[in-house]
Amino acid sequence: MREYNVAILGATGAVGNRMIAQLAQSSIPVKTIKLLASKRSAGQTLAFRDQSVVIEEATPSSFDGIDLVFASAGGSVSKQLLPEAVKRGAVCVDNSSAFRMDPTVPLVVPEVNPNDLANHQGIIANPNCSTIQMVVALNPIYHQYGLKRVIVSTYQAAGGAGQSALDELNIQSQAILDGQTPEAHILPVKSAAKHYPLAFNLIPQIDVFDEQDYTYEEWKMTHETKKILLGDPETKALAVSATCVRVPVPIGHGESVYFETKDTNVTPAELKALLASAPGVVLQDDPAQQIYPMPINAVGKQETYVGRLRADLDQPGGFHTWIVADNLLKGAAWNAIQIGECLVEQDLVHATIN
Amino acid sequence: MREYNVAILGATGAVGNRMIAQLAQSSIPVKTIKLLASKRSAGQTLAFRDQSVVIEEATPSSFDGIDLVFASAGGSVSKQLLPEAVKRGAVCVDNSSAFRMDPTVPLVVPEVNPNDLANHQGIIANPNCSTIQMVVALNPIYHQYGLKRVIVSTYQAAGGAGQSALDELNIQSQAILDGQTPEAHILPVKSAAKHYPLAFNLIPQIDVFDEQDYTYEEWKMTHETKKILLGDPETKALAVSATCVRVPVPIGHGESVYFETKDTNVTPAELKALLASAPGVVLQDDPAQQIYPMPINAVGKQETYVGRLRADLDQPGGFHTWIVADNLLKGAAWNAIQIGECLVEQDLVHATIN
Numbered sequence: 126m127r128e129y130n131v132a133i134l135g136a137t138g139a140v141g142n143r144m145i146a147q148l149a150q151s152s153i154p155v156k157t158i159k160l161l162a163s164k165r166s167a168g169q170t171l172a173f174r175d176q177s178v179v180i181e182e183a184t185p186s187s188f189d190g191i192d193l194v195f196a197s198a199g200g201s202v203s204k205q206l207l208p209e210a211v212k213r214g215a216v217c218v219d220n221s222s223a224f225r226m227d228p229t230v231p232l233v234v235p236e237v238n239p240n241d242l243a244n245h246q247g248i249i250a251n252p253n254c255s256t257i258q259m260v261v262a263l264n265p266i267y268h269q270y271g272l273k274r275v276i277v278s279t280y281q282a283a284g285g286a287g288q289s290a291l292d293e294l295n296i297q298s299q300a301i302l303d304g305q306t307p308e309a310h311i312l313p314v315k316s317a318a319k320h321y322p323l324a325f326n327l328i329p330q331i332d333v334f335d336e337q338d339y340t341y342e343e344w345k346m347t348h349e350t351k352k353i354l355l356g357d358p359e360t361k362a363l364a365v366s367a368t369c370v371r372v373p374v375p376i377g378h379g380e381s382v383y384f385e386t387k388d389t390n391v392t393p394a395e396l397k398a399l400l401a402s403a404p405g406v407v408l409q410d411d412p413a414q415q416i417y418p419m420p421i422n423a424v425g426k427q428e429t430y431v432g433r434l435r436a437d438l439d440q441p442g443g444f445h446t447w448i449v450a451d452n453l454l455k456g457a458a459w460n461a462i463q464i465g466e467c468l469v470e471q472d473l474v475h476a477t478i479n
Numbered sequence: 480m481r482e483y484n485v486a487i488l489g490a491t492g493a494v495g496n497r498m499i500a501q502l503a504q505s506s507i508p509v510k511t512i513k514l515l516a517s518k519r520s521a522g523q524t525l526a527f528r529d530q531s532v533v534i535e536e537a538t539p540s541s542f543d544g545i546d547l548v549f550a551s552a553g554g555s556v557s558k559q560l561l562p563e564a565v566k567r568g569a570v571c572v573d574n575s576s577a578f579r580m581d582p583t584v585p586l587v588v589p590e591v592n593p594n595d596l597a598n599h600q601g602i603i604a605n606p607n608c609s610t611i612q613m614v615v616a617l618n619p620i621y622h623q624y625g626l627k628r629v630i631v632s633t634y635q636a637a638g639g640a641g642q643s644a645l646d647e648l649n650i651q652s653q654a655i656l657d658g659q660t661p662e663a664h665i666l667p668v669k670s671a672a673k674h675y676p677l678a679f680n681l682i683p684q685i686d687v688f689d690e691q692d693y694t695y696e697e698w699k700m701t702h703e704t705k706k707i708l709l710g711d712p713e714t715k716a717l718a719v720s721a722t723c724v725r726v727p728v729p730i731g732h733g734e735s736v737y738f739e740t741k742d743t744n745v746t747p748a749e750l751k752a753l754l755a756s757a758p759g760v761v762l763q764d765d766p767a768q769q770i771y772p773m774p775i776n777a778v779g780k781q782e783t784y785v786g787r788l789r790a791d792l793d794q795p796g797g798f799h800t801w802i803v804a805d806n807l808l809k810g811a812a813w814n815a816i817q818i819g820e821c822l823v824e825q826d827l828v829h830a831t832i833n
Binding site: 274276278280295298299302313317318319321322325326327328329330334337338339347361364365366368370372373374375377379381383393412413414415417418419420421432433434435436437438439440443445447449 | 628630632634649652653656667671672673675676679680681682683684688691692693701715718719720722724726727728729731733735737747766767768769771772773774775786787788789790791792793794797799801803
């Protein structure tokens with residue numbers, strides 16, 4: 126069996142940390158592991174299985190001899206270093222948004238479009254966290270009954286903005302409980318002019334504002350969903366619109382999703398039966414027993430939890446549902462490692478000829 | 480000028496407390512004030528303006544000589560005591576859901592349907608908190624451009640479930656910050672079989688489940704919106720569907736609202752201009768300056784804050800917006816006192832002949 130020299134870029138972040146743990150549990154045969162980060166973290170150690178691994182500063186030559194890279198170091202680092210890794214023969218799974226809309230880069234959720242991996246040219250993009258959990262739930266419905274439109278309102282956890290946002294939520298929460306005024310330095314966007322406390326608050330801005338007064342996070346949900354489900358980020362064959370809101374939850378995104386199926390005769394019971402056996406989905410939908418998805422039950426899990434599924438009472442083929450997943454696992458680290466497993470299974474970890 | 484003998488029923492609750500404060504600031508000429516609660520609270524004192532008022536146990540005879548009652552003591556207390564108050568010549572503004580769907584009871588948001596008060600028969604119902612802030616924002620749009628459908632996802636604060644839910648959110652938050660497992664006794668529904676912690680979590684259940692797997696909170700948003708805007712809770716002339724989620728925020732409901740106007744030529748700029756001058760609305764919509772509604776800025780305010788208004792890019796006449804208000808003030812205490820002000824202005828505080 127082939128074994129792989131694996132590197133994790135951005136190993137010290139909230140997602141990078143979880144990539145190490147998810148890789149350790151995965152079916153990927155790891156020959157050697159290299160943990161890469163910025164100069165600041167170099168020299169520190171992190172555990173991979175029973176090994177203590179010294180973190181190295183990421184430079185182009187770090188990728189010499191590496192077969193497989195999992196990157197979660199932000200868009201600018203990915204843009205700079207991943208082409209260097211590819212040049213050296215590595216295949217890269219990138220968690221940033223840098224390459225997602227590149228038509229030569231597959232954007233993959235393994236339950237949905239694993240076959241897109243076959244066309245990779247060295248870089249595979251991991252979708253946005255809020256997109257992943259939604260398409261895991263919608264994909265079986267799309268294939269069985271068709272989809273006309275999706276309207277989603279997100280309830281996104283602090284962890285999606287990294288460890289510093291998680292830390293700040295705790296510090297702000299304690300300050301408020303102590304009767305103090307909380308400080309804010311991270312959210313909604315670290316580089317933005319204004320910062321607002323998330324603790325005990327709601328911030329209807331995730332990422333910067335784009336054209337037409339949508340945030341880039343909302344834009345990502347629209348275009349990534351179309352690319353993953355239909356293969357074309359600009360297609361008008363499916364309408365997708367999003368409102369993205371940050372909520373004071375550490376980990377676990379919630380999504381209130383309205384969707385319309387092309388088949389207007391489908392019933393909630395049929396949709397629930399379909400979802401109950403859908404890959405990567407756990408149906409938690411028993412109102413009489415107060416069973417529905419909640420972040421506290423999704424933390425640390427690889428699955429996407431779906432519930433509260435019910436018919437819109439005015440629109441034939443219209444339905445509402447509520448979707449929760451661990452945004453750092455299925456929304457990031459686990460989906461990336463899962464892509465790695467697919468690459469290994471499909472024997473697609475090899476240098477590409479551009 | 481006529482002065483009124485006023486009673487507040489449920490004076491010790493989160494809403495009752497705020498009714499006292501809002502009444503104190505209102506234009507209602509108060510001759511005498513009576514604070515009523517359960518036997519448990521009788522004998523305690525609360526301040527009204529510079530008076531210290533002894534709380535009395537609410538009984539039918541408490542309403543002898545009372546002109547105007549503001550009630551927030553729950554549905555069963557209202558059902559039992561408000562007919563007794565009416566019998567004694569009082570006019571009652573009730574914050575519970577007990578009478579809202581009664582066709583003889585006006586369901587009033589003063590910015591929207593103050594003329595419905597003229598037909599009262601002693602009881603006026605204060606709508607559900609999440610309904611009020613939505614109709615304040617949608618009413619001018621409905622009148623100017625027509626409305627076809629509304630899809631709302633709510634982000635509802637703990638305070639909507641009363642002081643005990645507010646206290647529990649604080650206790651649970653501190654427990655989690657201290658590394659302990661939080662206890663849950665109040666939410667989602669005190670009388671339900673299961674309780675879940677709200678701190679750092681999301682609970683997609685508000686009130687009990689109704690038919691067709693909607694919660695009663697969701698049902699209320701649908702039918703109350705129709706009764707307030709169109710005068711008929713069952714009308715099919717407007718489609719309204721809701722997903723209601725409790726979030727770990729003490730006070731201030733958020734709502735992500737999608738709506739479709741009948742006039743499909745209207746622009747976001749026209750809607751924003753309309754909302755900027757709409758009664759009770761504060762437009763906070765400047766993405767370039769990161770200005771949008773947030774609970775921390777709405778707490779303690781009487782207004783409804785509207786922002787993030789933008790066109791749906793797939794649906795002509797489709798728009799998304801984000802609405803925040805203090806659910807204990809505009810969503811409850813202030814709306815009730817404001818109804819009282821309208822009753823006084825319209826000289827409608829008088830015994831009814833049934």
